[in-house]
Amino acid sequence: MPIPLDAPEVLQREFLEIRARLLQVAASLDRLGRAEGSVASDPRLAKIHEALAILADDETDRAERIQLTFSRAYDSQWQATFKLPAK
Numbered sequence: 001m002p003i004p005l006d007a008p009e010v011l012q013r014e015f016l017e018i019r020a021r022l023l024q025v026a027a028s029l030d031r032l033g034r035a036e037g038s039v040a041s042d043p044r045l046a047k048i049h050e051a052l053a054i055l056a057d058d059e060t061d062r063a064e065r066i067q068l069t070f071s072r073a074y075d076s077q078w079q080a081t082f083k084l085p086a087k
Contacts, residue, residue: 025052 005013029048032039039045051066059065075081 032045047069050069054062054065054069079085
């Protein structure tokens, strides 16, 4: 059974990938900011800002909280909504 990595080892292993992904997000937001028109009232942009705020906090389970930010609430009637036969 492998021994889990400690925090310095995780940072050493993942730093460049994290850096690249953050640069990609920053570049996308820069392109959005330079583009003509406005999306300030677009709810998708609000979700992106909410996700960035989650990344910036020190709480745990950031990945789960971001996933939930972009997810729909569970609808127990989803089969009827999508007109699928119940099992």
